[in-house]
Amino acid sequence: MKPLKDFLKEERLILHCGGTGPELIKRGGVVPGALSCLLYPDLVRDIQREYVEVGATLIQACTFGMNPIYAKMHIPDYDWEEINRRGVALAKESAGGKAYVLANIGPTGLMLEPFGPLTPADAEESFAAQIRILLECGVDGFSIQTFYSLEELAAAVRAVRRYSDLPVIASVVLNPNGATLMGETLEQAYETLMPLGIESLGHNCGDISAERLAELMAPLAASAEIPLIACPNAGVPRVVEGKAVYDMTPEEFASGIAILKSCGIRILGGCCGTDRHHIAAAAKVLFQD
Ligand SMILES: [Zn+2]
Numbered sequence: 380m381k382p383l384k385d386f387l388k389e390e391r392l393i394l395h396c397g398g399t400g401p402e403l404i405k406r407g408g409v410v411p412g413a414l415s416c417l418l419y420p421d422l423v424r425d426i427q428r429e430y431v432e433v434g435a436t437l438i439q440a441c442t443f444g445m446n447p448i449y450a451k452m453h454i455p456d457y458d459w460e461e462i463n464r465r466g467v468a469l470a471k472e473s474a475g476g477k478a479y480v481l482a483n484i485g486p487t488g489l490m491l492e493p494f495g496p497l498t499p500a501d502a503e504e505s506f507a508a509q510i511r512i513l514l515e516c517g518v519d520g521f522s523i524q525t526f527y528s529l530e531e532l533a534a535a536v537r538a539v540r541r542y543s544d545l546p547v548i549a550s551v552v553l554n555p556n557g558a559t560l561m562g563e564t565l566e567q568a569y570e571t572l573m574p575l576g577i578e579s580l581g582h583n584c585g586d587i588s589a590e591r592l593a594e595l596m597a598p599l600a601a602s603a604e605i606p607l608i609a610c611p612n613a614g615v616p617r618v619v620e621g622k623a624v625y626d627m628t629p630e631e632f633a634s635g636i637a638i639l640k641s642c643g644i645r646i647l648g649g650c651c652g653t654d655r656h657h658i659a660a661a662a663k664v665l666f667q668d
Pocket residue numbers: 398583584585612650651
C-alpha cells in the first residue's frame with residue numbers, strides 16, 4: 380500500500396468505514412465503545428473486518444475518547460493507555476493490509492472556557508498523551524472526529540503535529556443550521572485548520588440529512604485544496620427501551636451518499652447506526668454507479 384498521504388491525494392473516491400459504537404452495543408458491547416477493545420475484542424474485530432470485506436479502505440481503531448481527561452471521567456478503573464494499544468492492534472489485524480488504520484481521536488467530553496473548565500492547553504496535553512501512545516503502535520493516520528468545538532479540534536490537530544506529519548482527517552459535527560454546536564462553520568474550520576496541517580476536513584455523526592449536508596459542504600468541496608469527508612449517521616434514532624434504534628435502510632443511506640458524491644465529497648462512509656450493509660450499499664454508489 381502506498382503512503383496514506385498519497386492515497387488521500389490521488390484516489391478520486393475513497394470508502395470510509397461505518398459506525399462502531401452503536402453497532403457494538405447492538406452486539407453486546409459496552410459504553411464507551413473503546414472499552415470493548417479490552418472486554419469484547421472479538422466484537423470490535425468482527426465489525427471492522429466486515430467493513431474491510433465490503434471495501435472500506437479507511438478503518439478506525441476503536442480508540443474514541445481514550446484521552447486521559449475523558450477516560451478518567453468515564454472509566455476510571457481501566458487502563459486507558461492499554462485500551463489505545465489494544466485498539467490499534469485490533470484494527471491492524473482487521474485491516475489485514477487491505478485498509479489503512481486511522482487512530483480515532485474524540486473530544487475530551489469537557490467544554491472549553493468560558494462555557495466549561497477546560498483550557499485549550501489542557502485539552503492539547505490530554506490529546507498529546509493519547510497521540511504519543513497511538514504513534515508508538517504504528518497507525519497510518521489520525522481521524523479527529525465528532526467534535527462540537529473547532530477550538531478543541533484545533534487543539535487535537537496541534538497535538539498530532541507536535542510529534543508527527545502523518546495525515547489528519549478532521550471532522551466536526553454540523554447541525555442543520557450550518558454550524559457546529561459552538562457556532563462555527565465548515566469554512567471557518569478550513570481557515571483555522573489548514574495552517575495547522577490537515578489532509579481532509581468534513582463532517583461526521585449528527586442529526587442532519589445528507590441533502591442538507593451536501594448543500595452545506597458543496598461550496599467548500601468546489602474550492603478546497605484537500606478532499607472533503609462525510610460520514611453521516613443512518614438517520615435520526617428512535618429510543619426503544621433505552622437503546623438508540625436507527626431505521627434508515629442501506630438503500631436510503633446509499634441515496635444520501637450519492638448526493639454527497641455528486642457535490643464533490645471524495646471520502647464517504649458512515650457513523651452511528653450504519654453497519655456493513657450500509658457501507659456495502661455506499662460502495663456500490665462510489666465504485667459501480
Ligand atoms: Zn456517530
